[in-house]
Amino acid sequence: MAKKIDYKRWPMPKQVPFERVKNFDEVALGYTEELARQEAARCLGCKKPLCVEGCPVGIDIPGFVGCIVEGRFAAGIKRIKEANALPAVCGRVCPQEDQCEKVCVLGKKGDPVSIGRLERFLADWEAASGRVETPAKAPPTGRKVAVVGAGPAGITVASDLALLGHEAVIYEALHEAGGVLTYGIPEFRLPKAIVNREVEYVRGLGVELRTDYIVGKTKTLDKLLEEFDAIFVGAGAGLPWFLDIPGEGLNGVYSANEYLTRCNLMKGFRFPEYDTPMKRPSRVAVIGGGNVAMDAARTSLRLGADEVHIVYRRSRKELPARLEEVENAEEEGVIFDFLTLPVRFIGDEHGWLKGMECLKMELGEPDDSGRRRPVPIEGSEFSMRIDATVCAIGNSPNPLIPITTPGLEVGRRGNIVADDETGRTSRAAVWAGGDVVTGAATVISAMGAARKAARDIHAHLSKEN
Amino acid sequence: MYRIVERRMIVPNLHELTVEAPVVAQAVQPGNFVILRADEVGERIPLSVADWDRKANTVTSIFVQVGASTARLARLKSGDTIPTYAGPLGKETQIGDFGTVLCIGGCYGIGSIYPIVRALKEAGNKVYTLIEARSSFLLYWQNRFEQVSDRVIAVTRDGTAGYKGHISRLDEILTLEKIRPDHIIVNGCTFLMRRASEITKPMGIKTIVSMNPIMIDGTGMCGVCRVTVGGKMKFACVDGPDFDGHEVDWDEFLQRRQTYNPEEVSPLRRSGCASHF
16 A cells, blocks of 8 residues: 655645735635545655644644545545644644644655644635534533623634633723734734634634723623632733833834724724724834734735835844745735844834834854854944835733732733643633733634643633532 | 624724623722724724623723724624634722812723723712813713712813813812812823823822723733833833823823824725725
């Protein structure tokens, strides 16, 4: 049964760069059935699949890939959903190259199997087929769990617990569910119709969703504990970090959270059809090198900017963003200014940003993160003419629950302290996971933490019975 | 969906909006604000809270009609519903036993200072209320204030009620009225809060202002509501909205508030209605 090994992955169709920078439609178009089957056929079906270990939620990857090869798509998506409530999202935004695909045996000599693209294919196939199957639910246990935040972590916990027969209620502060999937990740990378579809699926499992409900303010965690047997806190991102340099109060200086929320959640890119305004700057500098920076830069292009720079203090090699996103940004014409550190924003007489002074850097000795530390080059000051800048250098965890919940242990950066394996916090019956614990991280890591917490909450509730 | 119990223009361009919002009504405190959207394409609009009824589950705010979004709010009728009404947000105003407190309200802030005056009075303070407007016909709720204040003082630009002039006369008015406040709280437009703070600073009286920057989520996420207070970056939605008026960087605040002035009115010009400009 010697199978000819195919080391080259099948490319996924994408919108061409000069077209896509003019619209907010999804860039990647997804595999066709034919392409998906060809790509899936590359899988070696390892006896001890490393990819499953590489997946934070432990999806049976060879199982669903095998289903695609055989053309049994319905069986394939069912296999994924046993472990993942958000396949259409994860297939699009997971950093597979650092997880499942990183350890794929094929990757040693060639390209790993495109696991993410195949996951996405099945999820989209199911949605297009119109027959979305709901897994069987365990009989009701009568136990109630409150989930704070309808982002990736909250949705995962709620759906896992609902399948186990518990009653789950999600409290969401914003007017729409999805968390960062809705306010943060742009339409062209993750269409909101897909997020809505996944949210509807979770509601179909019997999960109740209450929007406009700010736990900590509308009701404190302690008050909620009077009504619920357990609480999971997945409150997500909090206040943005700025560079702490002069001029950050100027008009035209944005945090990535603001810039992206205006555009994605509030649909500012469709102003005035939507009420929330969004400026259309012509020369934009995005500061930072992560996925959020790429999102902000590419959003700026689509808003009509003439020139968009990514200003990053290290070199291309250290960029924390996914390679795919970096390449997309490069293809679209984003200019990368590596080894560059902003030191001052310059405003005009009316308080509007008109420029930025920077320093050139060089890489020195490795720092705590193992990456080479950028060191300023003396006398290398230069200035850039810009009319908008977006700070995409990270954020602290959301402060509302920590500041309104006595006795909840909080770390140095304001993060809720929770056990890595179980998600338990210092308060009885309170679990936490996602960005509110780790600070800004990935969608899938939040989901992984949520899965572990759901397991522990279930064990806890079962024991109490 | 949240039901509009009542929306009426109480004085020209100022509207009183009462919404049925049970969970907000139970939790709201003086100094809090709410965020609402008039419809599915609407902005998230922050409004200071002016009153509430915990039995009837309602919350009341006063808002000014300034741009396209508030124009839509101003067209709501009782029985209509709105998709978003979230709160209470922000830290509540600190209600202590200060001794003598002067509460200053102008514009929508006459409404939002009212529950603060009431709470301060209940806490045993001597409370003087100063309300300010361009003319007497723009003042409202005087009788409500009479019931919870030791004295109500009006200041109007044209002198049709109370003192003639504006908040710049504060020092003189305090002398004439023989009021020596231990604590001052100001709610209203930026000019009122800034001017009051400038006057009270040399007097050495602690002056708390309720900042009203641009906001989006209002829950400590987006960072647009940053205000420089005492040289430090603060966020009005979670660190405020109340700050020490003597420490606020007012120039920066005014400039940041004006960011979207053109966009605020531009949709009105597109309405095709001749009465809009």
